[in-house]
Amino acid sequence: MSIDERINQFLHSEERAPLPYRAGDRVPIRITRIMEYGAFVVTRDQYMAPGLIHVSQIPDGVNLEVNQMIDAEIRQIKDDHKVEFSLMFMEKKESPFQLLEGMKKDLPKKEVPQDEVEQIIQDLSREFGIVSEDSKKKIEEMVEKMGVYRFTKAMMETLPHFQRDLVYHFLEEMNQEREYL
Known part of the structure; x- marks a missing residue:
């Protein structure tokens, strides 16, 4: 049996240990393939868990490329160890105006002359x-x-x-x- 066949057999066997991830975890990933319905990815760690970022989980304005390495959020881990990922957390970054509002709260209260x-x-x-x-x-x-x-x-x-x-x-x-x- 060739090495590729053994790797393939291992990947599809039931002997694999459960993945240590949970929904909401952010993990480093690498984009392996891009389709019209999403991007196939693999985690950049010892588990190399395969998964998909569905197109609905990619925020507007985010462009993905093959071999691009980014962090993604885990949505769900399926029984076959395939992982559903999301990039929607990128959309939730504070706008500069929210940042300024937070800074404004810390300023001393203006005094009435x-x-x-x-x-x-x-x-x-x-x-x-x-x-x-x-x-x-x-x-x-x-x-x-x-x-x-x-x-x-x-x-x-x-x-x-x-x-x-x-x-x-x-x-x-x-x-x-x-x-x-």
Whole structure:
């Protein structure tokens, strides 16, 4: 019996030890043949387990070539020791924007410039009179959310069109207080 016949007999015998892989493992592989339905591969280790990467498991934009060596993820190991592989994990890489979002979370929280908030409160006080503590907190929250520039710009665009009926607001507040009594 020739060496090729013995290798073939061994590969097709039931004496083979079970493969140590599990679904989800990533292993190094070599592409051996490419067909329209997928790529035939063999693991690059002592087991040399044959398998297939079905075309549905190859992400868009990934080009494979014969003899190319890459890592693949194991989807399933069949009874005949053939392995189904996937390259879909390549598609799950973080986009640069996700990476930046992660970095942004680690940055120190921006502080609200208190001197500029005080100036805004003074300007609103000249325009409307008394600015309550609740209004001051609301101004600070809005400046923190919008930034000083955008808040000031929005304020300057809104002021000329704002109808000042303080009596109406007073009566609304008085009505709310009356409900508590």
